[in-house]
Amino acid sequence: MAKVCQVSGKRANHAKHIRHRHSGQWKFRAPKKNRIQGANLQRATINTPNGKVRLVVSTDVLKSQEFAAVLCGLKPVPKAWLQKPGYGL
Numbered sequence: 001m002a003k004v005c006q007v008s009g010k011r012a013n014h015a016k017h018i019r020h021r022h023s024g025q026w027k028f029r030a031p032k033k034n035r036i037q038g039a040n041l042q043r044a045t046i047n048t049p050n051g052k053v054r055l056v057v058s059t060d061v062l063k064s065q066e067f068a069a070v071l072c073g074l075k076p077v078p079k080a081w082l083q084k085p086g087y088g089l
Helices: 065-072
Strands: 013-018 032-037 041-048 051-058
Touching: 041 065
Parallel strands: none
Antiparallel strands: 013 032, 041 051
């Protein structure tokens, strides 16, 4: 599964993992390691006139009014949503 939202383009974020060791000396300082915060992605299935389409969508998009309107059939599915996400290479 791609780690990019097909609707909003949300992807992973680079962050630091900091372990708080409450010590005052320099040699015992808290270690800071690199880590990746992944987006909360879920699979959603949409019924279209051509058949079912499975999208990889972030939870923020799942809760939005626009996505709910597309699921109910009030709005057509945008063509940009049907393209697989690229990594910008």
